[in-house]
Amino acid sequence: MTPAPSSFNTMLRIDGMGVTYPGNVLALRPTTIEFSKGEFTVLLGLSGAGKSTLLRSLNHLVRPTSGKVISSEFGVLDNRRTVRQHRSRTAMVFQHHQLIERHTALQNVLTGRLAYHSTCRSLLPLPRADLELAYHCLERVGLADKAIARVDQLSGGQQQRVGIARALAQQPSMILADEPVASLDPATSARVLGLLRDICREDGITAVISLHQLEYARRFADRIVGLANARIVFDDTPAHLRQEHLNEIYQQEANPASGPARTPALAPVAITPQPKQMEIAR
Ligand SMILES: Nc1ncnc2c1ncn2[C@@H]1O[C@H](COP(=O)(O)OP(=O)(O)OP(=O)(O)O)[C@@H](O)[C@H]1O
Numbered sequence: 001m002t003p004a005p006s007s008f009n010t011m012l013r014i015d016g017m018g019v020t021y022p023g024n025v026l027a028l029r030p031t032t033i034e035f036s037k038g039e040f041t042v043l044l045g046l047s048g049a050g051k052s053t054l055l056r057s058l059n060h061l062v063r064p065t066s067g068k069v070i071s072s073e074f075g076v077l078d079n080r081r082t083v084r085q086h087r088s089r090t091a092m093v094f095q096h097h098q099l100i101e102r103h104t105a106l107q108n109v110l111t112g113r114l115a116y117h118s119t120c121r122s123l124l125p126l127p128r129a130d131l132e133l134a135y136h137c138l139e140r141v142g143l144a145d146k147a148i149a150r151v152d153q154l155s156g157g158q159q160q161r162v163g164i165a166r167a168l169a170q171q172p173s174m175i176l177a178d179e180p181v182a183s184l185d186p187a188t189s190a191r192v193l194g195l196l197r198d199i200c201r202e203d204g205i206t207a208v209i210s211l212h213q214l215e216y217a218r219r220f221a222d223r224i225v226g227l228a229n230a231r232i233v234f235d236d237t238p239a240h241l242r243q244e245h246l247n248e249i250y251q252q253e254a255n256p257a258s259g260p261a262r263t264p265a266l267a268p269v270a271i272t273p274q275p276k277q278m279e280i281a282r
Pocket residue numbers: 021022023025026027045046047048049050051052053054
């Protein structure tokens with residue numbers, strides 16, 4: 001029998017899941033955690049702490065070596081069918097966009113619809129309803145006027161917004177974003193994260209985002225999960241994050257080669273109004 005997720009609002013439950021890569025690299029110790037519907041969770045931690053591994057195992061892009069992932073929609077991800085169903089409702093946003101640069105923004109967003117069609121059907125032009133949906137997704141990220149622009153002619157921030165529109169075109173219940181603003185300047189990063197957070201809130205999408213910037217985690221997250229040395233060392237709202245938690249998140253196992261780790265100091269967060277979707281700077 002499929003074990004039911006333990007709370008009504010749970011979207012995804014990770015039960016004793018661990019990941020050890022070939023070569024006996026322990027990337028995630030057995031971990032139990034739940035993600036609730038509509039929650040915007042940021043994973044924080046030093047490089048190598050295990051953020052990407054946790055994030056990517058949530059849709060089995062990285063295969064857990066122990067434990068299980070349980071979707072409230074599809075049950076335990078223990079066979080190809082449930083993994084495929086879960087992936088069709090779980091969109092990914094990547095650091096380097098993973099867009100087809102010679103294609104237009106609209107064509108790229110349309111690829112978000114491919115999961116809904118058979119391989120043969122996807123070789124043909126997609127239905128008009130898909131086209132309208134893709135255009136609407138571009139509108140939501142403020143890029144309707146760039147629909148027929150080639151992606152390699154867009155700025156980094158615009159490309160990432162196309163990446164978000166493509167994720168939305170998948171009509172996901174969950175978005176996983178692996179360092180989505182790592183290659184953007186600070187102002188653009190804040191706009192892109194604000195946009196992503198606002199859309200997830202409006203649509204009730206559960207989001208798990210890995211970030212390096214503490215400031216953005218505190219500003220945008222509903223919940224921060226801090227990782228250090230392949231385990232979760234903090235899991236609470238930003239308001240509960242204290243300097244001692246940061247010391248733990250940014251601790252490093254003794255490694256003379258890497259030198260001392262620098263723990264960020266907990267500065268006050270500037271609470272600024274979030275940009276409205278249609279006011280995003282081009
Ligand atoms: N495919 C792989 N094969 C072997 N080891 C890996 C693989 N991917 C990651 N690792 C190792 O697993 C550990 C966790 O890596 P992971 O990428 O999850 O960390 P991270 O916190 O996301 O780091 P970053 O912030 O640099 O992306 C690291 O020691 C890393 O070297």
